[in-house]
Amino acid sequence: MADSDTVTRAAPDTVKILIAGGFGVGKTTLVGSVSEIAPLRTEEPLTAAGLGVDDLDGIERKKATTVALDFGRITIGDDLVLYLFGTPGQQRFWFMWNDLAVGALGGVVLIDVRRPRTSFAALDFFERRGIPFVVGVNGFYGEHPYPPEEIREALALPDHVQVVLCDARDRASSRDVLIALLDQLIAAAAGPDGDGRLAHPVG
Template sequence: MAGSDTAAPAVPAPDAVKILIAGGFGVGKTTMVGSVSEIAPLRTEEPLTAAGLDVDDLDGIEDKKATTVALDFGRITIGDDLVLYLFGTPGQQRFWFMWNDLALGALGAVVLVDVRRPRTSFAAIDFFERRGIPFVVGVNGFHGEHPYPPEEIREALSLPADVPVLLCDARERASCRDVLIALVDRRIAAAGRVP
């Protein structure tokens, strides 16, 4: 039959999920989003200036030259039916007001931790605990080093046993992907629990 219209079967669109990448100033959030994103990440980095010297704590990160002032954005496809949209939060306290807006609709979060400066992680942990947003902890191994095992980090951060603590390297795509998958697995497991 000439001119017949046969439509291909509709392929369902993948589920799109919003994930936050959070943590203190200089823990590797921008690096993580950039290393795992399958698209060129959107970055809102600006150079550090002398005006911020009295405000920004550069202890342990003296070589840092730029900082995120709004957000980082990236995307990673986990499977045919799941796409993660990644939103990296700014780390400096003066930009924390943006976290509330960024957290709207988030399925969960990754809290990146720098064991050289663990105190920078407490604000992000508190933020997600208070709002009931599930999270996992990614311990970013700067220079490829992980001097402490996950259980020691859990204890130092006073994390409950159900919060996964994973060693990672924010520069390595596979490492970051594994942290994101752990978060998705945590959410799937929680959804399957009977109250």
């Protein structure tokens, strides 16, 4: 093919997204279900050393835990790639959240409605740092006993924060949560002084 016939495709934009939430809410599962590459996981078995430290109430069958991060990637269209960074959930690993959040354009707070208190710290983390986020409500066993508006009221979420019912095991469902976040980010960028393009944070 002649050089004049060669089409140069611009490199896609890359966006860093943080997946946060409490211990055992399904962050590793969500990243793994949606990632187009084999996800990087830093899971270690739960041991007796964590007894009395890790809150296993309601998740007694859990056998492993993320100790650093989960990482995955998903391509959205031809011009956008999302890099997904899942945070560890236990309080003893929260000190890593600040480093993982550097450069993140937005976040997903994953909620288990059986144990909503476990994700309060993640909600506070994003709100204090001004990082836009959506709330993904992971329906364990495919069950969603509460509608989004009841969850919004219970968590005292502002109107602009979307609440999305999902199943972290399902690729399409997890992708819908990420699309909801992107829609929210684009809408914010298209405000009175915006141009609709996603702006990358500095730092």
